[in-house]
Amino acid sequence: MSQIKCVIFDWAGTTVDFGSLDPVMAFQAAFEKAGIPVSSAAIRQDMGIEKHEHIAQLCQQPAIQTAWQTRYHRLPTIEDQQTLFNDFETALLKRLSEQTQLTPFVLETQANLRQQHIQIATTTGYTRPMLTLVAQQAAKLGYQPDLMCSKEDVAQGRPSPAMINHIRQTLQLPDSQAVIKVGDTVVDMLEGQNAGVITVGVLESSSLVGLSVDELAALSPDQRTALLDQAKQTLLANGADAVILNLSELAPLIASYQNTAVQEGQ
16 A cells, blocks of 8 residues: 555536536436437436547437437437537536535545645546636635646546546656545546556445435435445446545545555555
8 A cells, every 4th residue: 555645536426516417407408409308317327428428428328319310310410419519518517607516525625635745636527618617616616626637638538547647647646556536426436447546436426326415415314325325336346446425534544545554664
């Protein structure tokens, strides 16, 4: 075990947008404009990948192809996908500009990492314009990562390790085990494992749970436990080294890694 030098966070569902609701609603708005209904479950299947790719994946889903064929008497074209992306981007940027909120314990986590001189970076499925806006809004609320990466910076989007590798190279972090990736989706877990870094899943705010703060609080204890356990098992099955309820549990987890590194003489 190595001393932790950097934590790489996801954005929606991890550090902003509890429940990862903004992209879901923006995707639904884009498809509804085209007259095609799409469920949140269908959208969340590929949550975390780059958004052009996400729309292409949605357009391959049988239910969407059937609905498109019924309405337009053909399957969606590349031009249709670009129109959907443009409408998605418009809807998402509007939501990001009007209602970006940090998830619980982000600022406390940032302060803890700064105190330990641990660098903070991010990867995302957002395009650069989306990332720029959400970062600007988050900065107004006090969250300011040291380095932010999007697919435009590298050759491949997630779950490729390219963004994490770019961050490690930029911040001069040769030891992959000195880096933690924190995210809320299957794609985040695969990205972290593909990069060979410590990979941590977040539950309560995650896309896998997919509920707002109020919706989660309204569940009965048994419902909440069952939903969180299902999400936990999904994250573990896809490569999570550890799973935390929320970011308040990240500091103790890092402390345990640091203590192990000290004991091992790293």
